[in-house]
Amino acid sequence: MLAPPLQRLVTELGKLPGIGNRTAQRLAFHILRTSKEDAAALADAIRDVKEKITLCEICFNLAEGPLCAICSDDRRDPELICVVEEPGDVIPIERTHEYRGRYHVLGGALSPIDGVEPDDLKIAQLYQRIEGAEVREVVLATNPTTTGEATALHIADGLRARAPGVAVTRLASGLPVGGDLEYADEVTLGRALAGRRAL
Numbered sequence: 001m002l003a004p005p006l007q008r009l010v011t012e013l014g015k016l017p018g019i020g021n022r023t024a025q026r027l028a029f030h031i032l033r034t035s036k037e038d039a040a041a042l043a044d045a046i047r048d049v050k051e052k053i054t055l056c057e058i059c060f061n062l063a064e065g066p067l068c069a070i071c072s073d074d075r076r077d078p079e080l081i082c083v084v085e086e087p088g089d090v091i092p093i094e095r096t097h098e099y100r101g102r103y104h105v106l107g108g109a110l111s112p113i114d115g116v117e118p119d120d121l122k123i124a125q126l127y128q129r130i131e132g133a134e135v136r137e138v139v140l141a142t143n144p145t146t147t148g149e150a151t152a153l154h155i156a157d158g159l160r161a162r163a164p165g166v167a168v169t170r171l172a173s174g175l176p177v178g179g180d181l182e183y184a185d186e187v188t189l190g191r192a193l194a195g196r197r198a199l
């Protein structure tokens, strides 16, 4: 029913996560109404992100050039490495301003059911990185999900075997700030109890 170029845009937009056919149509009509400059800016931004963004050679975070902004910053502690699943996980940790070390982005989590094995992630590269440098601590900040926990345990074992001098830590699981004990689910509350610390 739509003119072929418009249909093509609807189809492409519909491939984005969380965008159903109706939303894709609404966006396509919006783009059609927008100025030529604004539409071109959107197209250029999409093209640019694919052409210019690569993976950092050291930590596999997103980078513009061979190294990411964090690996090229001398003020970041090179002896402290935080392991995360995806590049997007770096952002919330950076936002806390609590962390001054480096990162290592795995590119996912172990999930044998989905066919994700250790070789599919940047795990060997992490071991290599630690063996070739002075690292004091590795913080395993994979998600608190079944696959994230399995990944953390797998890496913790691997690190203990290869670099027994390196401290391996896991992010504490706890209660949301401003939350109420009464409303906490038992898994979260159980972990908060297990991970309690002295005051």
Ligand SMILES: [Zn+2]
Pocket (backbone or CB within 6 Å): 056, 057, 058, 059, 060, 061, 067, 068, 069, 070, 071, 072
């Ligand atoms: Zn990097």
